[in-house]
Amino acid sequence: MNKTTALNGFAKDIHQGLTSTPKTLPSKYFYDSDGDKLFQSIMSMPEYYLTDCEFEIFNHQASAILDAIAPHKRPFNLIELGAGDGSKTRVLLDHFQKAGVDFTYCPVDISPDILNELEEKLREELPNIQVELLAGDYFELLNNKIGKFEGRNVFLFLGSTIGNYSYKKSIEFLQKLRAGMRGEDQLLMGADLKKDPSIILSAYNDAHGITKEFNFNLLRRINRELDADFNEANWMHWPTYNPETGEARSYLVSRVKQTVHMKAIDEVYHFKAWEEVHTEISRKFGLDDLQQLANETGFEVVDHFFDCKHYFVDTLWKPTNHS
Known part of the structure; x- marks a missing residue:
């Protein structure tokens, strides 16, 4: 009997992808x-x-960022979508706290484990910061909870x-986010810039094979949670980068x-020799x-903040005023 209709989201999404x-x-x-652990390792790779x-x-540039998002130290809610371990954000939090600005940090993540770890680290390192953990889907939280917050919201992505x-x-995501924002809200969003293709490709094809393990871990998860029999020896990880489209893809x-x-x-899934499954x-x-x-x-683009090599940008946007 086909049980896919009665399954949780994970099983449905995997089945849909493989069919x-x-x-x-x-x-x-x-x-x-x-x-989560493998991704922390990826982020620390050279x-x-x-x-x-x-x-x-x-x-x-924390001072310049703070001046742009909180002129005259106006209070705000700092809402981080996909907070992860919050390691980079803690640099901003530390600076904002020392600057004496009134803000509440609201990390949002689909992984409750990651949020609990983040809260523990914040208690140790920045105990005076106001924190409100938000576990779940971005837009459900935006509609049901974040939209009711008092004051200005500054979103981090x-x-x-x-x-x-x-x-x-990406268009759909930003339109949905924009629909949940008020006129004085802002978005600070990270974006990787086009550059030497070999530098980009090596970020997804590391010498120690951590990115490969990150991809293979999904096969292990499917085996464990859906009682599947993926044999890792029958698969290879293949990353690509196309400078024309600006897309790095993993297969x-x-x-x-x-x-x-x-x-x-x-369910049974058939794969041809050298057939690719797109993962990322x-x-x-x-x-x-x-x-x-x-x-x-x-x-509307308010400002760009670059690293010294112009490899990366954190771009600050605000909702367009249609009035």
């Missing part, structure tokens, strides 16, 4: 507890320049997470003709791309 053409696996499911660039921006969406999905490629059985939903996209942007994205989603 689509071409096959896909949704990257949001990389982040179980093992995946090849993964994005983290260092954003750290540099926050360490050197860091680490070039916007690049993990296709062009169409799992089937080395052999094979069949995978998922007992939890009583990371888009890179020019400043003109970001301007176009803002124009199409109801935002």
Whole structure:
């Protein structure tokens, strides 16, 4: 009996991806507890320049960022979408606290484990900061909770997470976010900039194979949670970067003709030899791309904050005033 209709979101999404053409696996499911740890390892790899660039921006330009988001030290809620371990954000939090500005930090993440760890670290390092944890889906929280917050909201969407969406999905995401924002709210968003293609590709093809493990961990999760029989030896991780489109993509490629059985939903999936399964996209942007994205989603670009190499930008936007 086909049980897919009665399944949770994870099983449905995996089934949908593996029955689509071409096959896909949704990257949001990389982040179980093992995946969270692997991603922390990725962020500390020398090849993964994005983290260092954003750290540099926050360490050197926290004052300028604060002046832009809180002129005259106006109070605000700092709402971080996809907070993760909050390591970069703590640089800003420390600076904002020392500057004497009144704010509440509201980290949002789909992973309650990550949020609890973040809260523990904040208690140790920055015990005087007001924190409100928000676990769950961004837009459900935006509609049901964040939209009722008093005062101005400044949204953080860091680490070039916007690049993990296709062009169409990024438009949809920003339009939904814009719909939940008020006139004086702002968005500070990280974006990885177009640069030497070899530098970009090496960030997704590291010498120690951590990115490969990050992808393979999803197969392990499917095996464990959906009682599947993916054999890792039959797969290879294949990252690519296309400078024309600005897209870095990751694939799992089937080395052999094979069949995978998922007992939890009583489904069988057939893979041809060298068939690819798309797992992840990371888009890179020019400043003109970001301007176009803002124009199409109801935002106005306020300022850009760059690292010294101009590899990365944290771009500050506000809702367009239509009056």
